Amino acid sequence: MGKDKIKINKEFYDIMPPEYQDLVNDATYGKEGRGWKDVGVAKELIEEHSLCAGCPESIAFRYVLACLPNPEDTVMVGSTGCTSLVFPHVAVHNIHSLFGNQNAVASGLKRSLAHRFPGKIKDVVVLAGDGATVDIGLDMTLQSWFRQDKFLTICFDNELYANTGGQESGLMQKGFVSKMAPAGKKFEKVRLPDIARESGCHYVTMLTVSKPNRVEKAIRQGVLIAREIGPTYIQLYTPCILEIGKQMMEGLQEMRDSEGPGERFAFQEYMSEEAKQYLASLEAQKKPVAAIAGHA
Amino acid sequence: METQSRVGTYNKKGQRIVDAEYLFFEAPRQQYFMTGSEVVREAIRRASVDMSVAYPITPQSEAAAMVGDLYVEGYVGDYFRGESEFAVMSQCAGASFGGSRVFTTTSGPGTMRAYENFPMWVGSRLPIMINVMVRGINSPLNIQPDTLELGLIIDTGMLIWHAETGQELFDYLLKGYIVAEEPDVHLPIAVVIDGFFVSHTKDVVMLPSADLALTPYDPYRSPVPCMDMEVPPVRMMRDPFVMKSNYISYATHASWQQETRAACERSRKHTIRLLGGLLEEENSDAEILIVSSGTALAQGREAVRLLAEEGIRVGIVKIKTLRPFPHEEIRQATRNARLIFVPEFNVVGWLAREIKATIPENHRVIAGPHVAGGMTMPPEVIVETIKNALSKKEVVYG
Numbered sequence: 068m069g070k071d072k073i074k075i076n077k078e079f080y081d082i083m084p085p086e087y088q089d090l091v092n093d094a095t096y097g098k099e100g101r102g103w104k105d106v107g108v109a110k111e112l113i114e115e116h117s118l119c120a121g122c123p124e125s126i127a128f129r130y131v132l133a134c135l136p137n138p139e140d141t142v143m144v145g146s147t148g149c150t151s152l153v154f155p156h157v158a159v160h161n162i163h164s165l166f167g168n169q170n171a172v173a174s175g176l177k178r179s180l181a182h183r184f185p186g187k188i189k190d191v192v193v194l195a196g197d198g199a200t201v202d203i204g205l206d207m208t209l210q211s212w213f214r215q216d217k218f219l220t221i222c223f224d225n226e227l228y229a230n231t232g233g234q235e236s237g238l239m240q241k242g243f244v245s246k247m248a249p250a251g252k253k254f255e256k257v258r259l260p261d262i263a264r265e266s267g268c269h270y271v272t273m274l275t276v277s278k279p280n281r282v283e284k285a286i287r288q289g290v291l292i293a294r295e296i297g298p299t300y301i302q303l304y305t306p307c308i309l310e311i312g313k314q315m316m317e318g319l320q321e322m323r324d325s326e327g328p329g330e331r332f333a334f335q336e337y338m339s340e341e342a343k344q345y346l347a348s349l350e351a352q353k354k355p356v357a358a359i360a361g362h363a
Numbered sequence: 364m365e366t367q368s369r370v371g372t373y374n375k376k377g378q379r380i381v382d383a384e385y386l387f388f389e390a391p392r393q394q395y396f397m398t399g400s401e402v403v404r405e406a407i408r409r410a411s412v413d414m415s416v417a418y419p420i421t422p423q424s425e426a427a428a429m430v431g432d433l434y435v436e437g438y439v440g441d442y443f444r445g446e447s448e449f450a451v452m453s454q455c456a457g458a459s460f461g462g463s464r465v466f467t468t469t470s471g472p473g474t475m476r477a478y479e480n481f482p483m484w485v486g487s488r489l490p491i492m493i494n495v496m497v498r499g500i501n502s503p504l505n506i507q508p509d510t511l512e513l514g515l516i517i518d519t520g521m522l523i524w525h526a527e528t529g530q531e532l533f534d535y536l537l538k539g540y541i542v543a544e545e546p547d548v549h550l551p552i553a554v555v556i557d558g559f560f561v562s563h564t565k566d567v568v569m570l571p572s573a574d575l576a577l578t579p580y581d582p583y584r585s586p587v588p589c590m591d592m593e594v595p596p597v598r599m600m601r602d603p604f605v606m607k608s609n610y611i612s613y614a615t616h617a618s619w620q621q622e623t624r625a626a627c628e629r630s631r632k633h634t635i636r637l638l639g640g641l642l643e644e645e646n647s648d649a650e651i652l653i654v655s656s657g658t659a660l661a662q663g664r665e666a667v668r669l670l671a672e673e674g675i676r677v678g679i680v681k682i683k684t685l686r687p688f689p690h691e692e693i694r695q696a697t698r699n700a701r702l703i704f705v706p707e708f709n710v711v712g713w714l715a716r717e718i719k720a721t722i723p724e725n726h727r728v729i730a731g732p733h734v735a736g737g738m739t740m741p742p743e744v745i746v747e748t749i750k751n752a753l754s755k756k757e758v759v760y761g
Contacts, residue, residue, distance in 0.1 A: 073595040087597070140592050144457070158597075160590040162460050164483050168453035171445070175416065175457025175465075180591060182413055182440040183462055189591070207453070210446040 121315025146199035167204030191218035233310035275322035378576035406536035413463035452480035462582030471498035485520030507737020514713030529566030641689035649678035666745035710735035
């Protein structure tokens with residue numbers, strides 16, 4: 068799309084909403100090396116959100132949008148849940164259709180855009196909660212990976228159904244007591260990162276959103292590898308402070324407490340050989356002189 | 364617009380893109396003898412379809428696989444097998460959101476599994492073409508012809524056209540795209556045929572040359588933005604309606620549903636132009652009428668012939684579009700009838716129910732005969748039903 072397409076006709080400038088004027092003047096569409104450091108400096112692609120005060124998902128959402136390498140040609144697919152309260156405020160095209168079908172929609176969308184815009188970058192990014200990704204939508208999540216459809220799947224893992232009031236989900240920890248698990252969850256947290264790797268994802272990472280640099284790198288790699296090589300999967304811990312009994316200031320600490328060595332959100336990353344080679348080739352392109360010198 | 368400017372040019376396959384009305388009404392046609400599945404293949408060959416997603420279920424599997432052959436030959440842009448009908452319909456949605464002309468097929472239990480997607484397609488204004496080849500949905504497992512599933516999808520908000528013959532199937536598939544993609548309609552369309560009776564039976568069809576292709580879809584004529592980031596992304600709403608229990612939220616949901624239903628009604632003018640009306644009448648001034656759709660109506664025609672041999676004059680009203688439903692047309696067509704018979708291939712008689720809810724003095728409607736589960740409906744059964752009613756023997760159907 069590029070920034071020229073969002074320009075406002077001069078005659079209508081004064082009657083456009085101020086947030087749209089800001090988007091035209093200060094958003095980071097097309098900016099090389101955009102990232103989380105633009106948050107609070109440039110116009111963000113997320114206008115507002117109606118999540119709970121202090122919800123870690125809200126900052127995760129802002130990081131994701133700030134770090135997409137190519138938002139001017141990115142279409143996002145969401146699902147039902149807390150994320151669907153945010154998407155209507157987001158300045159990239161996004162689709163909500165049903166609960167759990169997000170990876171199926173993305174498969175059709177990605178192929179449709181590839182057919183209509185051959186040779187042009189059109190990234191597709193799925194962003195959905197753990198209920199949508201792992202429970203009701205697991206079949207479609209996995210099948211899109213088996214088919215090697217080229218898009219990034221991001222799961223906001225808050226370990227329960229937050230939007231419906233805190234029911235048990237497949238990504239919930241074993242033993243956790245919640246609605247629909249009144250005696251505690253009986254089975255282990257589903258190991259979707261392992262399953263993603265076995266299902267053909269070329270890049271898989273699991274982390275919290277406590278460290279924005281890491282989130283930025285993950286999102287960039289996830290999008291770039293999906294664009295050229297094949298499916299990628301990022302699982303981000305975004306604790307539901309409301310349902311686990313935390314205060315609004317305690318989200319960050321909860322993430323830090325959960326990512327230490329041996330904890331369930333200890334940083335994990337996997338990359339296929341093809342993906343590694345591709346990223347290395349991108350690095351080499353960035354430093355043409357060094358690369359030539361290396362050959363000599 | 365992009366679509367019209369491509370008329371006269373050639374697509375990648377070398378087909379000449381022609382004006383829709385030329386393809387429908389003027390292009391020379393040649394006679395063929397083929398099954399309904401083959402008719403689907405020939406329609407899609409000429410339909411400038413960008414994407415199709417398939418899944419096996421009897422009786423639509425054959426047609427769905429043939430569309431795959433068209434993809435390999437280069438007539439269809441992309442094609443793959445989904446993992447279930449629920450997923451397939453969501454994949455079709457994604458493709459349509461992305462601005463492609465989309466085709467898919469389904470049958471029976473597959474239609475039921477896909478169901479959640481249909482109102483979503485409507486609310487999202489996706490002009491997807493789905494060819495439904497109806498079959499039984501009852502348990503124990505039944506693959507036989509039965510139209511119960513059709514009665515269950517008529518209020519999803521899609522346009523629903525019921526083809527009786529192979530020729531209608533061909534014409535409805537192509538004309539359906541043109542009507543469904545009109546900016547003031549822009550809704551999904553189900554072109555329905557009776558599984559096996561049409562899908563697996565050979566019929567005479569007249570086809571235009573395979574060197575011609577329908578004008579392609581132009582997603583920028585859509586009344587809602589195409590999700591391709593080629594038009595400015597706008598904040599859609601300040602408060603997501605899903606979570607707000609307030610008047611604005613309710614009013615928005617209500618008015619959007621009214622708008623999609625109104626869009627379905629607005630399809631009438633385009634449909635009348637292309638199909639020549641939402642229904643067809645033959646001798647509808649007769650005291651006795653058979654009113655139905657699909658192959659039940661075809662059996663009715665044969666009954667009319669048998670009754671004529673005995674001097675009993677029976678007229679026919681054939682309903683082509685179940686949505687929009689031709690309420691006023693049916694009222695007019697049946698205004699002189701004393702008895703109205705509605706033969707159907709399902710256990711509940713949903714079409715008779717629709718007609719009863721439409722016309723005055725609806726005691727005139729005799730809901731039958733209806734057969735189900737794959738039972739055939741010989742014309743003699745219709746004849747007997749009519750004669751029984753005429754001799755004032757009590758008829759109890761549905």
